[in-house]
Each structure stands twice: as C-alpha cells, then as structure tokens.
Amino acid sequence: MFARALATLLVALWLVPLSLMAQELPQWEIHDRLAFVDVTVIPMDSERTLPGHTVLVEGNRIVAVGPTAQVEIPAGTHRIEGEGRYLLPGLAEIHAHVPPGQDPPTELIEEYLFLYLANGITTIRGMLGAPYQLDLREAIRAGEVTGPHFYVGAPSLNGNTAPTPADAEARVREHAEAGYDFLKIHPGVPLDAWDRMVEVAEEVGITYAGHVPAAVGIEHAMRTGMATIDHLDGYLQVTRIEGVSGETHDPAEVYRATDPERLDALVTELAQRGVWQVPTQYLWNHLNGFVDADSMLALPEFRYISAEQRESYRRANQARIDNPAITEESTLAHREMRQDLLRATHAAGVPILMGTDSPQLFNVPGFALHREIPLMEDAGMSPFEVLVSGTREVGRYVAESLGQDGTFGTVEVGQRADLLLVSGNPLESLDALQDVEGVTAAGRWLSGEAIRTGLDRIEARYRD
Numbered sequence: 001m002f003a004r005a006l007a008t009l010l011v012a013l014w015l016v017p018l019s020l021m022a023q024e025l026p027q028w029e030i031h032d033r034l035a036f037v038d039v040t041v042i043p044m045d046s047e048r049t050l051p052g053h054t055v056l057v058e059g060n061r062i063v064a065v066g067p068t069a070q071v072e073i074p075a076g077t078h079r080i081e082g083e084g085r086y087l088l089p090g091l092a093e094i095h096a097h098v099p100p101g102q103d104p105p106t107e108l109i110e111e112y113l114f115l116y117l118a119n120g121i122t123t124i125r126g127m128l129g130a131p132y133q134l135d136l137r138e139a140i141r142a143g144e145v146t147g148p149h150f151y152v153g154a155p156s157l158n159g160n161t162a163p164t165p166a167d168a169e170a171r172v173r174e175h176a177e178a179g180y181d182f183l184k185i186h187p188g189v190p191l192d193a194w195d196r197m198v199e200v201a202e203e204v205g206i207t208y209a210g211h212v213p214a215a216v217g218i219e220h221a222m223r224t225g226m227a228t229i230d231h232l233d234g235y236l237q238v239t240r241i242e243g244v245s246g247e248t249h250d251p252a253e254v255y256r257a258t259d260p261e262r263l264d265a266l267v268t269e270l271a272q273r274g275v276w277q278v279p280t281q282y283l284w285n286h287l288n289g290f291v292d293a294d295s296m297l298a299l300p301e302f303r304y305i306s307a308e309q310r311e312s313y314r315r316a317n318q319a320r321i322d323n324p325a326i327t328e329e330s331t332l333a334h335r336e337m338r339q340d341l342l343r344a345t346h347a348a349g350v351p352i353l354m355g356t357d358s359p360q361l362f363n364v365p366g367f368a369l370h371r372e373i374p375l376m377e378d379a380g381m382s383p384f385e386v387l388v389s390g391t392r393e394v395g396r397y398v399a400e401s402l403g404q405d406g407t408f409g410t411v412e413v414g415q416r417a418d419l420l421l422v423s424g425n426p427l428e429s430l431d432a433l434q435d436v437e438g439v440t441a442a443g444r445w446l447s448g449e450a451i452r453t454g455l456d457r458i459e460a461r462y463r464d
C-alpha cells in the first residue's frame with residue numbers, strides 16, 4: 001500500500017518537470033493533416049524511389065501516397081514543400097539510453113530526446129530501465145513530450161539481480177507487471193537462473209535482449225529464444241580457434257584467432273533462428289581499443305554534450321591507453337575481427353538492427369548513428385540494407401518480438417507516420433541522412449528549422 005502511494009507521489013512529482021520541459025527546446029508542431037508535396041519518396045518496401053510524389057498524413061497515419069497530380073490535399077492541410085528532397089521512414093536507435101537513474105535532470109532527458117530526433121531517429125529502444133521511463137514513454141506517446149517512440153527495457157537482469165532461479169522468476173514477474181516492454185540482460189546470470197527466466201518470460205509474454213551471459217553462451221541463448229543479441233556478444237566464446245586464450249596469447253593474436261568454420265556454423269544457425277543482431281561496432285572499437293582523444297573530441301557532435309561528459313570520455317580513453325594489454329596493434333586487430341564477424345553475420349542473412357549504445361564512450365546520442373553506419377557499409381551492407389536495419393526491420397521486431405503495433409518503417413498507406421525528410425538521396429550516399437530537413441513521429445512534425453534552433457540552444461548550454 002505504502003509502495004503504491006509512493007509510486008503515485010513519484011509520478012505526480014515527475015509530471016511537474018514534464019510540463020516545464022516544454023519550454024526549453026522546440027516542440028512538436030501538431031497539425032490535423034500534413035502533406036509532403038512533390039517529394040521523392042523512398043518507400044523502403046523494395047529498393048526504389050518514387051519521384052514527384054505527395055504523401056498525405058492524417059492524425060498519426062499515412063493516408064495517401066501518389067503522384068503529386070493525383071493526390072488531393074484537403075483545405076487546411078499543413079504543406080511541406082518536398083521538391084528536391086527525399087522522404088523515407090524515420091530511423092531507429094535500437095540500443096539507446098536515456099539518462100539513467102530515477103531522477104535525472106529533465107533538461108538532460110529533453111536534450112537526449114531532441115538529439116535523437118535531430119538525427120532522424122523516430123524510434124528508440126531504451127536499454128536500461130528505470131520507473132520514470134515508463135511515465136516518459138506514455139508522455140511521449142500522448143504528445144506531451146517531444147521525442148521518438150520509446151520502447152523501454154526493464155532494469156537489468158544480471159548476476160546481482162538474478163543470481164538464482166527464484167530471483168530470476170521474481171524479476172521477470174515484477175518487470176512484466178510494471179509494464180516494461182522487454183527484459184534487458186547483462187553478464188553474470190547463471191545458467192539455472194537463465195532457464196527459469198526463459199520459462200517465466202514465456203508464461204507472462206515478455207522477451208529478452210542484450211548481452212549473452214558467459215555461463216549461458218550464445219548457442220543456448222539463441223536456442224532458448226533470445227530476441228536480440230547486442231554488441232555481437234557471445235560470438236568469441238564459440239568462434240575462436242580452440243586453445244587460443246588471453247592466458248596463453250597476446251591480445252592481437254587472440255583477436256586474429258577466428259575459426260572460419262566455427263563462425264560459419266554460428267551465423268548459419270543465427271540466421272535460421274532469425275535472431276536479430278545489434279552490432280554497435282563504433283562503440284566496441286573504443287571499448288577494446290583507443291583513439292586520439294583530442295581529434296575525437298574535435299568532431300562536431302561533441303559540442304552538444306557537457307564538458308564533464310567530454311572529460312569522462314577522455315579519462316575512459318586514457319585508461320585504455322594506459323592499459324598495457326591494449327596496444328595499437330591490438331586495437332587494429334580487434335576492429336578487423338569485429339568487422340569480419342559482422343560481415344559473416346550479414347552475409348549469412350542474420351537480421352540486423354541499427355543501434356549504437358549512446359551515450360557510452362564517444363557516442364553522442366543521435367550523432368553516433370552516423371558513425372556506426374559507415375562501419376555497417378564496410379562490413380558489406382548496401383545503403384538500402386543499412387536503411388532496412390533502421391526502418392522496416394524495426395517494425396518487424398516491434399510486432400514479432402514485443403507483440404506491439406509494428407505498422408511503421410515503410411512509407412505506405414496505413415502505416416504510422418514516422419518519416420524523415422532529407423536533402424539528398426540516402427540510397428546513393430548514406431551521408432545524406434545527416435542533412436535532416438524535418439521528422440515526424442506519429443504524424444507530429446518537427447521542421448528542419450526547429451531542429452537547427454534546438455541544436456543551437458543545446459550547443460549554447462555547453463559552450464566553454
């Protein structure tokens with residue numbers, strides 16, 4: 001009883017800052033109807049473009065897509081001139097973080113959500129839950145907070161929160177009851193606790209995603225229905241040449257010890273089972289390697305985060321430079337290995353979802369996606385395939401794994417109006433995704449001008 005009263009109180013306290021949030025950065029424009037007039041549509045149902053088209057949005061849905069001359073635009077519709085521009089489904093950051101803890105600063109929450117939108121991201125999947133995020137999800141859904149659709153992972157299941165089968169069962173039941181969209185797995189879950197989690201999750205109808213605990217292993221994880229495996233976690237345990245380990249070999253040698261046959265067996269089974277991979281290559285390059293912090297922090301996106309955050313990145317990178325086990329050679333060998341793993345994964349037909357794990361090490365929310373994308377291409381994904389991983393594949397994931405409305409991720413009549421307007425053709429160069437001229441999520445509109453204004457305001461907050 002007390003817990004429930006406290007929960008209500010927390011929700012009430014939370015609602016006050018939510019309304020304050022509305023004054024800091026540009027907010028959604030809400031129109032009954034929107035028309036993107038005379039735009040080139042990239043529908044993402046197949047690899048094609050539809051020049052000279054008009055897309056009509058009513059409420060949160062697309063209601064017409066056709067050659068401009070054939071689409072009647074009712075009076076009072078908000079018109080967005082599309083000539084010379086491209087309209088595609090909004091992108092997703094499927095390994096996102098919003099500020100952690102139960103009571104983060106509201107400006108920071110607002111900023112993260114804005115940075116995602118400013119980079120064309122209309123869907124995020126939160127990978128470390130806290131109760132406030134359930135309220136945030138609903139506030140976004142209701143249009144009270146400007147942000148991408150938010151699918152909320154539960155607080156982590158790991159060796160501390162789920163050390164026994166009974167603990168695992170209790171966590172699954174409480175997280176499902178609280179209304180989280182899926183379970184987030186971290187390392188440390190023992191095998192017996194995992195197996196109980198699987199049973200109870202099946203019973204209550206919730207899926208699980210994230211890391212592969214070492215005691216479980218990727219083979220058991222995929223055979224027991226893990227929905228998404230993030231960071232290519234668990235691969236090394238089963239793809240490395242047997243007998244090569246950090247105890248007997250130096251790190252670069254360990255990274256070069258992928259056994260092609262074992263890798264092939266793994267990716268073949270992952271493809272058969274359709275287990276989504278969220279590679280997060282850009283982050284992992286930094287987690288198991290190092291870079292020159294000065295040149296990294298000189299990249300334009302770092303103007304949108306605080307000096308403290310930049311310093312924390314610098315310190316984390318320095319710890320890697322100071323670690324004798326991480327050398328320039330091992331950094332390169334590790335990168336090459338991860339690219340090889342992703343190349344094999346994609347070539348085998350394993351489904352891939354777009355994600356970065358922002359704001360971990362050097363990953364600025366939203367902008368990190370544009371650092372991840374070249375690595376996806378380098379591993380053999382075409383621009384169209386990269387876009388699939390951030391659009392219609394996300395709709396399929398939401399429908400099939402989360403059991404929710406997955407009618408988004410293509411530009412077609414009846415789909416949810418999650419759209420991204422850009423000034424160049426991303427099928428020719430994915431760099432075009434960086435010139436955002438506006439986004440809609442569920443038909444709510446944020447113009448390119450509003451995006452530039454918001455980014456300027458965030459930059460001004462952090463100017464040193």
Ligand SMILES: [Zn+2]
Pocket residue numbers: 095096097127357
């Ligand atoms: Zn993460």
